[in-house]
Amino acid sequence: LLLTFAICRLIVTVGLTLDPTDLLRLGGATAAVAVGGVQLSVDQSDLESASMDFGMLTRAEPLAVLHPSSAADVARLVKAAYTSAQAFTVSARGHGHSINGQAQTNNGVVIQMSGSGAGGRKRVGARPGPPRVFEKEMFVDVWGGELWIDVLKSTLEHGLAPKSWTDYLYLSVGGTLSNAGISGQAFNHGPQISNVHELDVVTGKGEIFTCSEEENTELFHGVLGGLGQFGIITRARISLEPAPQRVRWIRVLYSNFSSFTGDQEYLISLHGQPDAQKFDYVEGFVIVDEGLINNWRSSFFSPRNPVKISSINGGNGGVLYCLEITKNYHESTADTIDQEVEALLKKLNFIQTSVFTTDLPYVDFLDRVHKAELKLRSKGLWDVPHPWLNLFVPKSRIADFDKGVFKGNLGNKTSGPILIYPMNKNKWDQRSSVVTPDEDVFYLVALLRSALDIGEDIHSLEYLSNQNRQILRFCDDAGIKVKHYLPHYTTQEEWMDHFGDKWGQFHQRKMEFDPRHIMATGQRIFKVSS
Ligand code: FAD
Numbered sequence: 189l190l191l192t193f194a195i196c197r198l199i200v201t202v203g204l205t206l207d208p209t210d211l212l213r214l215g216g217a218t219a220a221v222a223v224g225g226v227q228l229s230v231d232q233s234d235l236e237s238a239s240m241d242f243g244m245l246t247r248a249e250p251l252a253v254l255h256p257s258s259a260a261d262v263a264r265l266v267k268a269a270y271t272s273a274q275a276f277t278v279s280a281r282g283h284g285h286s287i288n289g290q291a292q293t294n295n296g297v298v299i300q301m302s303g304s305g306a307g308g309r310k311r312v313g314a315r316p317g318p319p320r321v322f323e324k325e326m327f328v329d330v331w332g333g334e335l336w337i338d339v340l341k342s343t344l345e346h347g348l349a350p351k352s353w354t355d356y357l358y359l360s361v362g363g364t365l366s367n368a369g370i371s372g373q374a375f376n377h378g379p380q381i382s383n384v385h386e387l388d389v390v391t392g393k394g395e396i397f398t399c400s401e402e403e404n405t406e407l408f409h410g411v412l413g414g415l416g417q418f419g420i421i422t423r424a425r426i427s428l429e430p431a432p433q434r435v436r437w438i439r440v441l442y443s444n445f446s447s448f449t450g451d452q453e454y455l456i457s458l459h460g461q462p463d464a465q466k467f468d469y470v471e472g473f474v475i476v477d478e479g480l481i482n483n484w485r486s487s488f489f490s491p492r493n494p495v496k497i498s499s500i501n502g503g504n505g506g507v508l509y510c511l512e513i514t515k516n517y518h519e520s521t522a523d524t525i526d527q528e529v530e531a532l533l534k535k536l537n538f539i540q541t542s543v544f545t546t547d548l549p550y551v552d553f554l555d556r557v558h559k560a561e562l563k564l565r566s567k568g569l570w571d572v573p574h575p576w577l578n579l580f581v582p583k584s585r586i587a588d589f590d591k592g593v594f595k596g597n598l599g600n601k602t603s604g605p606i607l608i609y610p611m612n613k614n615k616w617d618q619r620s621s622v623v624t625p626d627e628d629v630f631y632l633v634a635l636l637r638s639a640l641d642i643g644e645d646i647h648s649l650e651y652l653s654n655q656n657r658q659i660l661r662f663c664d665d666a667g668i669k670v671k672h673y674l675p676h677y678t679t680q681e682e683w684m685d686h687f688g689d690k691w692g693q694f695h696q697r698k699m700e701f702d703p704r705h706i707m708a709t710g711q712r713i714f715k716v717s718s
Pocket of ligand 1 (some may be wrong): 279286361
């Protein structure tokens with residue numbers, strides 16, 4: 189079967205009872221065969237794009253690519269893979285924005301879930317339906333490959349929007365729900381996986397199930413944060429809220445780390461007080477680079493509004509921390525927003541001369557990173573290797589992390605932004621597959637670096653990868669029990685360690701929902717069983 193796929197670099201149609209002999213009968217070079225109605229592309233450009241991801245660190249070319257037009261297409265292909273005498277792998281690929289080949293496979297089929305709509309690559313042929321908004325019930329049903337930017341556009345037409353976001357919206361719903369989906373709203377609403385009512389999932393046996401808190405609960409909780417291991421999300425029902433119209437977006441600076449984290453922790457503690465005034469988004473980042481504050485994630489500190497670190501901290505070259513907060517509002521309440529923000533800022537301990545404020549439409553705030561993407565693309569700085577490191581660090585050790593990493597082995601060139609913000613563990617459903625540190629509050633620390641070949645060692649892939657290893661070694665040596673977000677390991681022992689107490693359950697779910705281990709093998713957790 190695999191050999192046949194490799195030979196047929198054309199269009200092949202595969203049936204329910206995909207059997208090597210069926211395909212061999214095709215003669216290897218025919219354009220299409222009507223066996224069951226699932227059309228696989230072996231077009232070189234499809235294979236090429238499924239071979240790569242945002243990380244640009246690994247490459248694996250699949251044997252074929254499926255552009256499904258429905259959940260039934262997905263189910264037919266998976267069933268064929270599952271029932272075939274020699275199992276082949278199937279990897280859902282959303283927008284391919286993984287770092288380490290998580291959506292790749294080199295001995296099977298990539299199911300290209302995203303690929304049409306405003307945000308996706310255009311393609312011919314039928315596509316799954318657009319998002320369907322249920323205004324009264326305040327939720328939206330979306331195809332698993334839908335990009336969040338398109339979900340936002342659809343829901344805004346009804347004056348509604350999802351509650352929990354990622355910083356960047358050109359990611360697929362299935363892709364972020366397979367991890368968690370976090371941003372500055374997570375302290376209040378939880379990650380995206382805490383804002384899902386229901387899913388349709390094609391399991392590794394090729395069966396389609398609807399699952400939720402009430403129905404097929406094991407599958408529901410397993411798939412959320414499940415790294416694509418138990419099934420392919422074909423539909424997600426996502427919770428909505430009335431969409432704000434505008435955002436007051438504020439950045440303030442700190443030179444003292446404990447004041448910075450103290451304020452962040454205070455702000456996220458307000459989530460438990462429904463009537464309290466609070467910010468809607470709490471993030472932050474670390475500034476160790478010398479010179480202009482330079483954050484590719486937005487043009488907030490623009491050339492019109494330049495900030496010299498030296499002018500803030502007296503030129504001592506130390507590390508600065510930037511708290512980033514927003515308050516959403518409706519135009520009808522615009523007259524009170526100034527007072528509300530002022531009252532909240534009064535309780536914080538930032539450097540008083542360092543308040544930077546802007547005001548913009550809600551959609552522009554949510555889509556802020558895309559602007560930076562376009563800028564980087566125009567300079568050829570987007571399609572470069574990305575040795576990212578994303579860690580969840582327990583609150584009790586974040587000061588040690590600061591000393592050892594931000595003020596320690598990081599140096600003064602970081603090759604990209606470093607995000608740091610806390611979240612409340614009680615907003616994370618422990619029944620999901622995702623693992624977080626064992627404390628009520630933990631931080632995301634995200635080193636979002638780009639490796640550049642510009643002659644200086646400190647920007648090279650090797651240098652940055654080494655630095656990542658040093659950071660992990662430091663955490664190990666110092667006994668800081670970090671958990672990786674968007675994890676990447678190469679051995680099952682490392683995965684067992686990552687999941688800790690949850691490994692038994694994770695393994696059991698795998699045996700139940702994907703017994704031949706054919707799904708999302710790019711995660712390198714399980715080996716295909718013949
Ligand atoms: P892919 O890379 O295509 O797939 C990722 C994994 O999910 C693969 O294992 C794949 O098999 C599986 N998968 C894909 N679709 C499905 C499906 N329908 N059903 C089941 N499994 C599926 N993450 C955050 O949480 N917050 C952020 O703010 C954030 N910002 C980012 C900014 C950028 C510029 C980038 C590149 C990434 C960012 N991420 C962020 C990480 C991102 O959420 C993950 O990498 C996510 O997996 C990317 O989605 P994707 O659609 O590209 O997934």
